[in-house]
Amino acid sequence: MASWQAHLTSWVIRRRFKPRLHRTAELGDLRRLFTPPPFKVPRGIRIAAAMLNGVPGEFVSTETGAVDGTLLYFHGGGYFALSAETHRPITSAFAQAGFRVFAANYRLAPEHPFPAAVDDAVAAYRGLLDSTPAEEICVAGDSAGGGLALALLLSLRDAGQPLPAAGVLFSPWTDLAATGDSILSNDRRCALFHGWGIAPGGRRYLAGADPRNPLASPLYGDLRSLPPLLIHAAKNEVLLDDSVRLAERARAASVPVTIKIWPVVHHCWQLMWPRLPEARQSLREAAAFLHSVPHAESNHNYIASRRHDASVH
Numbered sequence: 001m002a003s004w005q006a007h008l009t010s011w012v013i014r015r016r017f018k019p020r021l022h023r024t025a026e027l028g029d030l031r032r033l034f035t036p037p038p039f040k041v042p043r044g045i046r047i048a049a050a051m052l053n054g055v056p057g058e059f060v061s062t063e064t065g066a067v068d069g070t071l072l073y074f075h076g077g078g079y080f081a082l083s084a085e086t087h088r089p090i091t092s093a094f095a096q097a098g099f100r101v102f103a104a105n106y107r108l109a110p111e112h113p114f115p116a117a118v119d120d121a122v123a124a125y126r127g128l129l130d131s132t133p134a135e136e137i138c139v140a141g142d143s144a145g146g147g148l149a150l151a152l153l154l155s156l157r158d159a160g161q162p163l164p165a166a167g168v169l170f171s172p173w174t175d176l177a178a179t180g181d182s183i184l185s186n187d188r189r190c191a192l193f194h195g196w197g198i199a200p201g202g203r204r205y206l207a208g209a210d211p212r213n214p215l216a217s218p219l220y221g222d223l224r225s226l227p228p229l230l231i232h233a234a235k236n237e238v239l240l241d242d243s244v245r246l247a248e249r250a251r252a253a254s255v256p257v258t259i260k261i262w263p264v265v266h267h268c269w270q271l272m273w274p275r276l277p278e279a280r281q282s283l284r285e286a287a288a289f290l291h292s293v294p295h296a297e298s299n300h301n302y303i304a305s306r307r308h309d310a311s312v313h
Contacts, residue, residue: 146172180241
C-alpha cells in the first residue's frame with residue numbers, strides 16, 4: 001500500500017508542476033523549472049568536486065572513508081537540465097549505504113547534443129578504471145541518466161572493455177522515439193509529464209540523430225552480455241513502458257534483470273528521499289541489490305560470453 005506522503009506528493013506535483021511545464025517553452029525557464037530546492041547534505045557525508053578523465057563532477061562519500069564499492073551515477077533531466085548537485089539526495093543515500101559515488105556532470109544539450117553525454121560517460125568510467133577494478137564498479141542513473149547508464153554498458157561491451165558489475169536504473173528513459181503504450185495510457189495519470197512531450201524533448205538531445213540509435217535509445221540495442229540490472233519504475237508514469245519493455249528484452253537476451261513497479265509515486269521519486277517512504281525503500285533495495293551482486297562473477301561471465309561470440313563468428 002502506498003504511503004499518504006506518496007499520494008500527497010503526486011497530487012501536488014500534478015497540480016503545480018505539470019501545468020507549468022505545459023506553459024514553459026524557453027530553455028532557460030525549463031531548466032529553472034526542473035531545478036529542485038537546495039538539498040541539505042546529511043551530517044557525515046563528504047562532497048568533493050573532482051575532474052575524472054576530463055569529466056567534471058563530484059565524489060560523494062562518508063566522512064569516515066569506509067567504502068564497500070564504487071558507484072558511477074548519472075543524473076536525470078532530459079539530457080538538458082539538472083546536475084550532480086541536484087541529485088545529492090540520491091548520491092548521499094548511496095554514500096550512506098557504503099558506496100564511494102562519482103556523480104558525473106556530463107555535457108548537456110542542446111549546447112552539446114548526442115553523443116556528447118555518451119562520450120562523457122565512457123570517459124568517466126575509464127577514469128575510474130585507472131584506480132578501481134571493473135568488478136568493483138557499479139553504475140546507476142535515473143530517467144535520462146538511466147538511459148545513459150545503459151548506453152555506457154552497450155558502448156563498453158561493443159568496444160570489448162571490461163563491464164561494471166551491475167546497474168541500477170530508476171525510471172530509465174530508454175526510448176527517445178516514444179513508442180510505448182504508456183505514453184498515451186498514462187498521459188493523464190502521470191504527475192510530471194504529458195506523453196506528447198516526450199518525443200519532442202528527445203529531439204532537443206538528438207539534434208537530428210536517429211531516435212532508435214541504441215546509444216541514444218538503448219531499448220533498441222542488442223542487450224546480450226550485460227551485467228545484472230535492477231529497474232524501479234512508477235506505475236503511473238508515461239515512461240513506464242520504457243522500463244517494462246527493457247526488462248522483457250533483457251530477459252530475452254539472458255541478462256539477469258529484476259524490475260519492480262511502484263504504485264502512486266511519480267517519475268524519479270527517489271529524489272524525495274528525505275520525505276518519501278517509498279524513496280527511502282527504493283534506495284535501500286537498490287543498495288542491497290548492488291551489494292549482493294557477485295562482482296567477480298559478473299565480469300567472468302562477460303568475458304566468457306565475448307569469447308563464445310568470437311568463436312561463433
